[in-house]
Amino acid sequence: MTDTCTEAPSTYAASAEFAAQANATADLYDHANRDRLGFWAAQADRLSWQTPFSQVLDFSDAPFAKWFVDGRLNVAYNCVDRHVEAGLGERVAIHWEGEPVGDRRTITYGELYTDVCRAANALTGLGLRAGDRVAIYMPMVPEAVVAMLACARLGVMHSVVFAGYSAAALKARIDDAEAKLVITTDGQYRRGQAVPLKESVDEAISAGTDASTVEHVLVVRRTGIETPWSEGRDVWWHDVVNSASPEHTPEAFDSEHPLFLLYTSGTTGKPKGIIHTSGGYLTQTAYTHHYVFDIKPETDVYWCTADIGWITGHSYVVYGPLANGATQVLYEGTPASPDEHRHFEIIEKYGVTIYYTAPTLVRTFMKWGRDIADAHNLSSLRLLGTVGEPINPEAWRWYRDVFGANETPIVDTWWQTETGAAMISPLPGVTVCKPGSATRPLPGISARVVDDNGNLIEPSPELGEHASGYLVLDAPWPSMLRGIWGDQDRFRETYWSRFAEQGWYFAGDGARYDLDGNIWVLGRIDDVMNVSGHRISTAEVESALVGHSHVAEAAVVGASDEHTGQAIIAFVILQADSADGGKHMVDELRAEVAREISPIARPKEIHVVPELPKTRSGKIMRRLLRDVAEGRELGDTSTLLDPAVFEAIRNAR
Numbered sequence: 001m002t003d004t005c006t007e008a009p010s011t012y013a014a015s016a017e018f019a020a021q022a023n024a025t026a027d028l029y030d031h032a033n034r035d036r037l038g039f040w041a042a043q044a045d046r047l048s049w050q051t052p053f054s055q056v057l058d059f060s061d062a063p064f065a066k067w068f069v070d071g072r073l074n075v076a077y078n079c080v081d082r083h084v085e086a087g088l089g090e091r092v093a094i095h096w097e098g099e100p101v102g103d104r105r106t107i108t109y110g111e112l113y114t115d116v117c118r119a120a121n122a123l124t125g126l127g128l129r130a131g132d133r134v135a136i137y138m139p140m141v142p143e144a145v146v147a148m149l150a151c152a153r154l155g156v157m158h159s160v161v162f163a164g165y166s167a168a169a170l171k172a173r174i175d176d177a178e179a180k181l182v183i184t185t186d187g188q189y190r191r192g193q194a195v196p197l198k199e200s201v202d203e204a205i206s207a208g209t210d211a212s213t214v215e216h217v218l219v220v221r222r223t224g225i226e227t228p229w230s231e232g233r234d235v236w237w238h239d240v241v242n243s244a245s246p247e248h249t250p251e252a253f254d255s256e257h258p259l260f261l262l263y264t265s266g267t268t269g270k271p272k273g274i275i276h277t278s279g280g281y282l283t284q285t286a287y288t289h290h291y292v293f294d295i296k297p298e299t300d301v302y303w304c305t306a307d308i309g310w311i312t313g314h315s316y317v318v319y320g321p322l323a324n325g326a327t328q329v330l331y332e333g334t335p336a337s338p339d340e341h342r343h344f345e346i347i348e349k350y351g352v353t354i355y356y357t358a359p360t361l362v363r364t365f366m367k368w369g370r371d372i373a374d375a376h377n378l379s380s381l382r383l384l385g386t387v388g389e390p391i392n393p394e395a396w397r398w399y400r401d402v403f404g405a406n407e408t409p410i411v412d413t414w415w416q417t418e419t420g421a422a423m424i425s426p427l428p429g430v431t432v433c434k435p436g437s438a439t440r441p442l443p444g445i446s447a448r449v450v451d452d453n454g455n456l457i458e459p460s461p462e463l464g465e466h467a468s469g470y471l472v473l474d475a476p477w478p479s480m481l482r483g484i485w486g487d488q489d490r491f492r493e494t495y496w497s498r499f500a501e502q503g504w505y506f507a508g509d510g511a512r513y514d515l516d517g518n519i520w521v522l523g524r525i526d527d528v529m530n531v532s533g534h535r536i537s538t539a540e541v542e543s544a545l546v547g548h549s550h551v552a553e554a555a556v557v558g559a560s561d562e563h564t565g566q567a568i569i570a571f572v573i574l575q576a577d578s579a580d581g582g583k584h585m586v587d588e589l590r591a592e593v594a595r596e597i598s599p600i601a602r603p604k605e606i607h608v609v610p611e612l613p614k615t616r617s618g619k620i621m622r623r624l625l626r627d628v629a630e631g632r633e634l635g636d637t638s639t640l641l642d643p644a645v646f647e648a649i650r651n652a653r
C-alpha cells in the first residue's frame with residue numbers, strides 16, 4: 001500500500017471489511033467490456049418501466065442519441081411512488097435542516113408522495129402541460145425538491161437557476177427557455193439574515209421591452225419577509241398546493257422525453273441550456289449512485305452538499321438518491337452558519353455515513369483547522385466523495401484523515417453538467433484510490449486522453465507521466481446531454497467538431513495518464529474558469545465589465561488560487577473620459593459583475609491597464625495575461641503586436 005515508510009502513501013486500497021460489503025465488484029468491468037449495451041440494459045432494469053424498451057441504443061443520428069428506445073416511464077413515479085408501493089412510505093427521504101438553528105423537518109417517502117402529487121395538481125391548475133418549461137429559483141428548501149419532482153411527474157421541463165444568481169442572469173435563462181412559470185420563495189436566509197429573493201423574479205420579468213413569457217409566479221413563504229405582489233400573476237404555494245388533491249396518477253413518457261434544462265457557462269457570454277432526457281439520465285444517475293456511493297438505502301444516511309442549482313444537486317441530491325430510495329440530509333445554509341461547526345454538527349446529529357462535497361470546501365475546512373472537526377464524533381462516516389475540480393493530494397489526505405479516520409475510501413468523481421452523471425471515478429471497495437486522480441472510467445463508460453490528432457497518449461515509461469492531452473469520451477452514455485436548447489449547431493460545434501472524424505465527445509478538459517493507467521484531470525483548457533467548483537466563462541465576466549459605461553475593453557483570465565482552485569482576474573481599459581482607475585472604480589466594477597451575474601463571479605482582482613496584449617490579428621492573448629496574473633515569466637511573446645504593452649501592464653499592477 002505504501003511506497004516508502006517516510007513519504008505519504010501514493011495509493012490507498014479500501015479495507016477488507018469495506019470491500020467485503022461493497023455494492024461494486026470487479027466483475028462489473030468485465031460485464032461492461034464484454035457486452036456494453038447488455039450491461040446498460042441491466043442497469044436500466046433498476047427502474048420501473050411502464051412500457052419496456054425495445055432497443056438499448058440508437059446512435060444512428062449521432063451526436064443525438066436515443067437510449068432505451070420505445071421505453072416509457074415516469075421519472076417521479078420512479079423516485080417516489082414505487083418506494084411507497086413497496087411498503088417504504090415510512091422511510092425518511094429527507095432530513096431537512098434549515099439555516100436557522102433548530103429549524104428542521106423530516107420528510108418520509110409517504111409525505112414526499114403526497115407533496116409531489118399536490119404540487120403536480122397545482123401546476124396543472126396553473127395551466128402547465130407536458131413539454132412546457134418552468135424556472136425554479138429557490139434556496140435549498142424541501143419545496144424545491146418537490147417542485148422539481150412535480151415538473152418531472154407532468155413531463156414539464158424544469159430549469160433550476162441557482163438562487164445566488166442575479167435578476168439579470170435569471171432573466172436571460174427565463175427568456176431563453178420561454179418559461180411559463182417561475183417557482184421561488186419570498187426570501188432566503190444568507191448567513192443568519194433573511195434577504196429578499198422574489199424581488200429578483202419581479203425584476204427579471206419586468207426588465208426589457210418584450211412581454212415576458214411568464215404567466216405565473218408561485219411563491220413559497222420561507223422567511224416571512226415583505227414581498228411585492230402582482231395580483232393575478234403571483235400565487236402563494238400554501239394557497240394552491242396545500243389545497244390541491246393529494247392524489248395524482250402519473251403518466252408515462254417516452255424514454256427520450258425531455259426532463260430538464262440546466263444552464264451552464266460556455267466559452268461565449270451566452271449560457272447554454274443543456275438538455276437532459278428521462279430514461280437514460282435516470283438509469284445512469286441511479287446506477288452511479290448505487291455503486292459509486294455504495295448506497296445501502298436501509299441503513300445509510302447520505303449527504304451531498306451541492307446546491308440544486310448545479311448538476312450535482314440534480315443528479316446526486318434529487319434524482320439518483322431518490323430513485324434508489326435513499327435517506328438523505330438536505331441543508332439550507334452555508335458551512336459557516338452560525339459558525340464553522342455546522343457541517344460537523346449535522347454529520348454528528350444525523351449520523352451521516354456518506355458525505356459528498358467539493359474540494360474547495362475541503363480546503364476551507366483545512367484552513368479552519370482540524371480542531372473544529374475533532375470536536376465532533378464523525379465515526380458514522382464510511383465513505384467520502386468529491387466533485388467539481390481536481391483535488392490536490394494534500395487536501396485529499398487531510399479529508400481522509402480528518403473526516404474518514406484515516407480509513408474511508410474517497411471517490412473523486414469526474415463529470416460535467418453535460419455528462420449528467422459520474423463518468424470517471426473509483427468504485428469504492430474495488431479501485432485502489434490515488435489522491436488527486438479520478439482513476440478510471442466507470443463500467444459502461446469509455447474515455448481516453450488523446451493528442452491533437454486523436455492519438456492515444458499511452459501511459460509509458462518513455463513518455464513518463466507528464467504528457468498531457470485532451471480528455472474525450474469515445475462512446476455514447478445513457479445520461480449524455482441531448483443538445484443545447486434552441487441551438488443544436490452550437491451543440492455540434494462545441495462538443496463534437498474537435499474530433500468530428502472519430503465521432504468523439506470533447507469534454508474541454510486537459511488530462512494525463514499515470515503509469516498505472518489512471519486518468520488525472522488537469523482542468524479546463526478552454527476559456528471556462530473553475531472557481532470553487534463553479535463554471536464561469538471569461539466571456540461572461542468580460543461582457544458584464546464592458547457593459548459598464550466607463551469600461552472600454554476588458555480581458556478576464558482564471559489564475560491558480562490556493563483556496564478556490566482558480567480566481568478571476570480582470571484587466572480593464574477605461575474610457576478616455578472616465579474617472580481615474582482608483583479603488584473606487586475597481587470596487588464599483590466588482591459590484592457590477594456581482595449584479596450582472598452573481599457574487600460568485602465577482603473578480604478577485606481588477607487591474608486598470610492602459611493596453612491589452614493582442615496578436616497582430618487583434619486577438620487578446622489570455623495566455624500571457626495568465627502568466628502576468630500568476631506572476632510567471634512571460635511565455636512566447638513573438639506573435640504579440642507590441643511587446644512593450646507588458647511594461648505598462650506591470651506598472652499598472
Ligand code: WTA
Pocket residue numbers: 264310311312386387388389390391412413414415416417418438507508509521522523524530533534535
Ligand atoms: C471539472 C460538475 C477534476 C472539470 C459535476 C469539468 C473536475 C467541470 C472533477 C464540469 C474532478 C468536475 N476532477 N475536475 N473530479 N469534477 N471537474 O459542469 O473541469 O459544473 O469539465 O459539473 O468541472 O463542471 P460542471
